[in-house]
Amino acid sequence: MRRLKRVALVGVGLIGGSFAAALRRAGAVGTIVGVDRNAQAVERATALGVIDTAAESVSEATTGADLVIVAVPVRAVAAVLHDVALALDQGAVVTDVGSTKEEVTRSAREELRALFPRFVPGHPIAGREASGVDAATPDLFKGARVVLTPVAETAPDAIELVRDCWEAAGGRVALLDASTHDRIFAAVSHLPHLLSFALVSELGSRANASELFGFAAGGFRDFTRIAASSPEMWRDVALQNRTALLAELDNYCARLAVFRELVDRADGPGLQRLMAEARASRQALGPGPRRGSSSE
Amino acid sequence: MRRLKRVALVGVGLIGGSFAAALRRAGAVGTIVGVDRNAQAVERATALGVIDTAAESVSEATTGADLVIVAVPVRAVAAVLHDVALALDQGAVVTDVGSTKEEVTRSAREELRALFPRFVPGHPIAGREASGVDAATPDLFKGARVVLTPVAETAPDAIELVRDCWEAAGGRVALLDASTHDRIFAAVSHLPHLLSFALVSELGSRANASELFGFAAGGFRDFTRIAASSPEMWRDVALQNRTALLAELDNYCARLAVFRELVDRADGPGLQRLMAEARASRQALGPGPRRGSSSE
Numbered sequence: 001m002r003r004l005k006r007v008a009l010v011g012v013g014l015i016g017g018s019f020a021a022a023l024r025r026a027g028a029v030g031t032i033v034g035v036d037r038n039a040q041a042v043e044r045a046t047a048l049g050v051i052d053t054a055a056e057s058v059s060e061a062t063t064g065a066d067l068v069i070v071a072v073p074v075r076a077v078a079a080v081l082h083d084v085a086l087a088l089d090q091g092a093v094v095t096d097v098g099s100t101k102e103e104v105t106r107s108a109r110e111e112l113r114a115l116f117p118r119f120v121p122g123h124p125i126a127g128r129e130a131s132g133v134d135a136a137t138p139d140l141f142k143g144a145r146v147v148l149t150p151v152a153e154t155a156p157d158a159i160e161l162v163r164d165c166w167e168a169a170g171g172r173v174a175l176l177d178a179s180t181h182d183r184i185f186a187a188v189s190h191l192p193h194l195l196s197f198a199l200v201s202e203l204g205s206r207a208n209a210s211e212l213f214g215f216a217a218g219g220f221r222d223f224t225r226i227a228a229s230s231p232e233m234w235r236d237v238a239l240q241n242r243t244a245l246l247a248e249l250d251n252y253c254a255r256l257a258v259f260r261e262l263v264d265r266a267d268g269p270g271l272q273r274l275m276a277e278a279r280a281s282r283q284a285l286g287p288g289p290r291r292g293s294s295s296e
Numbered sequence: 297m298r299r300l301k302r303v304a305l306v307g308v309g310l311i312g313g314s315f316a317a318a319l320r321r322a323g324a325v326g327t328i329v330g331v332d333r334n335a336q337a338v339e340r341a342t343a344l345g346v347i348d349t350a351a352e353s354v355s356e357a358t359t360g361a362d363l364v365i366v367a368v369p370v371r372a373v374a375a376v377l378h379d380v381a382l383a384l385d386q387g388a389v390v391t392d393v394g395s396t397k398e399e400v401t402r403s404a405r406e407e408l409r410a411l412f413p414r415f416v417p418g419h420p421i422a423g424r425e426a427s428g429v430d431a432a433t434p435d436l437f438k439g440a441r442v443v444l445t446p447v448a449e450t451a452p453d454a455i456e457l458v459r460d461c462w463e464a465a466g467g468r469v470a471l472l473d474a475s476t477h478d479r480i481f482a483a484v485s486h487l488p489h490l491l492s493f494a495l496v497s498e499l500g501s502r503a504n505a506s507e508l509f510g511f512a513a514g515g516f517r518d519f520t521r522i523a524a525s526s527p528e529m530w531r532d533v534a535l536q537n538r539t540a541l542l543a544e545l546d547n548y549c550a551r552l553a554v555f556r557e558l559v560d561r562a563d564g565p566g567l568q569r570l571m572a573e574a575r576a577s578r579q580a581l582g583p584g585p586r587r588g589s590s591s592e
Contacts, residue, residue, distance in 0.1 A: 125513045145511060187499055188512040192519040194555055195491060197574045202551035203483055204577030213581050215441060216484040217421045219522040223488040226515040227578040231571035238559050238567060249556055253549065255498035259490055260545055263534050271534060275527035278493045281500030282524040285509050285517065 001164035004029045008065035010058055010080050012036040012045040014128060015097050016071025017136030020050050022169035025138040035061040045133045058083035067093050067161065074098040075236040078107035081119075085112050093158040095120045095165075099185060099233075100240040101149045101178035117155040120162040121178060123147045123185075124171060131230070142170035149178040179244075186244035191252060193226050193234050194245065200227040297460035300325045304361035306354055306376050308332040308341040310424060311393050312367025313432030316346050318465035321434040331357040341429045354379035363389050363457065370394040371532040374403035377415075381408050389454040391416045391461075395481060395529075396536040397445045397474035413451045416458040417474060419443045419481075420467060427526070438466035445474040475540075482540035487548060489522050489530050490541065496523040 009020050012034045023029045034051030035058055036042045042054045055061035062068050062084050070080050077096055084094055094112070098104050101121045108119045126144040128135055146166040150159050163173045176184070203212050238245055262271040303319065305312050308330045319325045330347030331354055332338045338350045351357035358364050358380050366376050373392055380390055390408070394400050397417045404415045422440040424431055442462040446455050459469045472480070499508050534541055558567040 125511065127514065145513075147511070184508055184511050188508050188516045192495065192516055194559075195495065195552070196519055197571050198552045198555050199488065199491065199548060200574040200578045201555075201570050202548055204574060205551075209577065212480055212484050213577070215421065215443070215480050216581060217441075218423065219525075220484045220488055221581065221583070222518045222521045223492060224578050224581075225518045225583075227574045229515075229575070231568045231575055234571055235564055235568040239562050239564055242559055242562065246556065246559060249552075249559075252495060252498055253552070255501075256491070256494045256545075256549070259494050259497075260542065263490075263538055263545075264542060266535050266538065268531055268535055272527045272531040274497050275493050275523075275530055278496040278500060278523045279525070279527055281505065281509070282496045282520050285512060285520075287517070287521075 001028060001161070001168060003027070004066045004165075006031045006033060006065045008032075008055070008061040008068040009034045009051060010036075010061060010068065010070045010084070011072035011076075012038075012041045012051060012133050013071060014131045014133065014135045014140070015124065015126075016069060017045060017048075017050045017133040018126075018138065018140035019069060019071065019097070019124070019165075019169060021136055021138040022141060023165060024050075026168035028165065028168045033061045033065065041133050045136075048133065048136070050133055050136055059087040062087040062092075064089065065092055067095070067165065070094065070096040073233060073236055074100055074104060074240050077104050078111055081108055081111035085115055088112075088115055088118065091118075093118050093120060093155075093161050095122045095162045097122055097124055099123060099189070099237050101147075101181045103240040105149065105151065105178050117153045118158050120154060120158050121149045122162060122166070123149070123181065124166070139170070141166065144171050146171035146173045147181055148173060148175050149181050150175065151178070182241050182244045183248075186241055186248040190234075190237055190241055190245045191248045193229060194238060194249065195252070196224050196227040197234070200224050297324060297457070297464060299323070300362045300461075302327045302329065302361045304328075304351070304357040304364040305330045305347060306332075306357060306364065306366045306380070307368035307372075308334075308337045308347060308429050309367060310427045310429065310431045310436070311420065311422075312365055313341060313344075313346045313429040314422075314434065314436035315365060315367065315393070315420070315461075315465060317432055317434040318437060319461060320346075322464035324461065324464045329357045329361065337429055344429065344432070346429055346432055355383040358383040358388075360385065361388055363391070363461065366390065366392040369529060369532055370396055370400060370536050373400050374407055377404055377407035381411055384408075384411055384414065387414075389414050389416060389451075389457050391418045391458045393418055393420055395419060395485070395533050397443075397477045399536040401445065401447065401474050413449045414454050416450060416454050417445045418458060418462070419445070419477065420462070435466070437462065440467050442467035442469045443477055444469060444471050445477050446471065447474070478537050478540045479544075482537055482544040486530075486533055486537055486541050487544045489525060490534060490545065491548070492520050492523040493530070496520050 007029045009016050020032050032051045033055050034045050035055040045051045109116050124146045166173050303325045305316050316328050328347045329351050330341050331351040341347045405412050420442045462469050
C-alpha cells in the first residue's frame with residue numbers, strides 16, 4: 001500500500017487507538033492526528049504514542065489528512081461526518097468502525113454529499129472487555145474479520161485504500177452490502193446481546209437475586225458475559241439496527257416456542273434431536289479465542 | 297470425619313470419578329468399588345487408580361459399602377436405587393449428584409422405601425467441558441458449591457456424612473429444600489442452556505448458517521458455549537425439571553417482550569436503563585473461572 005502522509009483519528013478509544021497503533025507499526029503512516037471530545041483520552045493517546053498530535057476540532061484534524069478514521073459511537077457518526085465534510089481534501093478517504101452499517105451509510109450520504117464516494121463504511125469484528133485508549137493494542141485486529149460495505153458510488157480507490165489499511169493491521173477483509181451486514185450481525189451479535197441482557201435483567205429484578213446469582217456457575221457466566229457490555233453502545237446498536245434486530249428476535253422467539261412445546265409435551269426424542277443438531281453446529285464453530293465483545 | 301471402609305461408586309464418569317479421587321486424596325476412604333454399564337469406563341478407572349476394584353452389578357458394589365455414590369444421568373437414578381435397595385447395609389448412606397432434585401427424591405422414596413432416610417440428595421455445582429473418567433480430577437470441587445436437599449425424614453447422621461465427604465473434597469456445602477433447588481437451577485442453569493440451544497438451533501437451521509457462523513465473534517461464542525453440552529443430559533434435566541423450567545421460560549419471555557417493546561418504540565432511555573441495571577448485576581457477579589458446564 002502507499003504510505004499515508006497524515007491520518008486523522010476521530011475518537012481515540014480502544015478500536016480507533018488500536019487501528020492507529022497497528023497502522024503505525026506497519027509503517028503505513030507518517031503523522032497521526034487525534035481528536036476526541038474527551039480531553040483526557042487525547043492526552044493519554046499522546047503520552048502512549050498512539051497519536052502524534054492533538055487537534056482541537058474534527059475539521060482541524062481532517063484538514064490535510066489522506067485518511068479520516070471515524071471511531072466514535074454509532075450515534076455520533078453523523079455529527080462527526082458533518083464536520084469532516086467541511087474540511088476533507090479532494091482525494092482523501094473517510095471510513096468508520098461502527099457495528100451497524102445501513103444507518104451510518106444513510107447519514108454519510110446526507111452529510112458528505114458530493115464527497116460521499118470517498119466514504120467506505122467499515123466494521124472490524126474485534127473488541128476486548130477493557131475499553132479506552134489504554135487498552136489499545138496493535139494486535140487487536142490480527143486475524144480478525146473486517147467487513148466493508150461500500151455502495152455503487154463508492155470510489156474503487158477509496159475501497160482499496162481502506163482494505164489495504166485493514167490488511168496492514170492484520171485483518172481479513174470481506175465485502176458485504178450494508179443490509180446483509182446488518183442482518184448477519186443482528187443474528188450473531190445484536191440478538192445474543194439483547195437475550196443476555198434480558199436474562200440478567202429478569203433475574204436481577206427478583207427479590208432473591210443474590211441467592212440466584214450465588215448459585216450461578218460457569219454456564220451462566222459464559223451466557224451472561226456480554227450482559228456486562230456498554231449499555232450506551234448496545235442501546236445505540238439495537239436502535240440503529242432495529243428492523244433487522246426485531247425480525248431476528250421474532251425468529252428466535254418462534255424457535256423458543258418450539259422448544260417450549262417439546263418440554264411441555266415431555267417430547268424427549270424431539271428435544272434431543274434439536275439439542276443434538278445445535279450441539280453439532282456449535283462444535284463446528286470451535287471454542288475460539290476468549291475475548292470480550294464490547295465492540296462487535 | 298470418620299474414615300469410610302468401603303465406598304461404592306455407581307457411574308464412573310467425570311463427576312463420580314472426581315469425587316472418588318478427592319475422597320481418596322483426603323484419606324477419607326479405604327476401598328473404592330466401581331460399577332458402570334460401560335465396561336471400558338470401569339477399566340480406565342481401575343487403570344487410573346480412581347477405583348480399586350470393579351463390581352459386576354450395582355448390588356454387588358453396594359454390599360458392604362458405608363457410602364454409595366450414585367453418579368449416573370438423572371434419568372437412570374431410579375433404576376440404580378432399585379438395585380441399591382436390594383443390598384444396602386443397615387447403617388450405610390446413599391447420595392447422588394444429579395442436577396435436578398425433586399424428581400430424584402420422589403424416585404428415591406419409592407425405590408428405597410424403609411431405607412429412604414439413608415438417602416441424601418446432592419448436587420455439586422461443577423463440571424468441565426471434557427467428560428468421562430479420563431477428565432476426572434480430585435480438584436474439580438475445590439471451592440465449588442455443593443447443594444444437599446435432605447427432607448424431614450432424612451437421618452441427621454447421613455446428612456452429616458455426605459456433608460463431611462463433600463467438604464473433604466473441597467466443596468462449600470449448602471442445604472436447600474428440593475423445590476427451592478429446582479427453581480433456582482431452572483433460572484440460573486437450565487433456562488440459559490435452553491436459550492443457548494435455541495439460538496444455535498435457529499441459526500443453524502438457516503440456508504446461510506455457515507455465513508452467519510463465519511461472522512460470529514467472541515460474544516456469540518461465549519453465549520453459545522453451553523449449546524455444545526450433552527443433548528442427552530440436558531434433555532433429561534429439562535424434562536425432570538419441566539414445571540420450574542417452563543415457569544422460568546415464561547418469566548423470561550415476558551421480560552424479553554419488554555425489551556422488544558422498548559426497541560420497537562425506539563425508547564433509548566428505557567432500553568439503556570434496563571441494560572445498565574443488567575450490567576451492574578452481571579458485573580457484581582465477577583468474571584469467575586472459565587469452565588464448562590456439562591454437569592451443572
